[in-house]
Amino acid sequence: MKFLQDYREIIATIGLFIILGIIWNLNDFYYSDMLLASIVTVFIILIIFTSIILVKDKPADEREEHHHYIANQSAFIAGTTVISVALVIQAINHTVDQWLIITLIVMILTKLIVRKRFQNYC
Secondary structure, three states, X not given: XXXXXXXXXXXXXXXXXXXXXXXXXXXXXXXXXXXXHHHHHHHHHHHHHHHHHHHHOOOXXXXXXXXXXXXXXXXXXXXXXXHHHHHHHHHHOOOOOHHHHHHHHHHHHHHHHHHHHHHOOO
């Protein structure tokens, strides 16, 4: 069963990467409104599917729980680093995107709130 869950996670991640590559649109293709709506719909479905897989994934033992913790810490550090670098570059160019700031604030606040909330239970 664990193999099947890993398989679903890999397929969903590859699908997300493909859709993100299409949304990024490096070749400046023209997307009609209908096609763009379809691409965004597939993106939303894949995000929901991946989130459900990650939320339902429960560690079997302490070792696996520690791996989850390390993966979550690494993802948080990588995400905040990329967003912070983007903010610095945009600040230098005087074109700061408000969504980067909002995303960084939400990530940091969520981490602090969840950590404080569960600190009382351990």
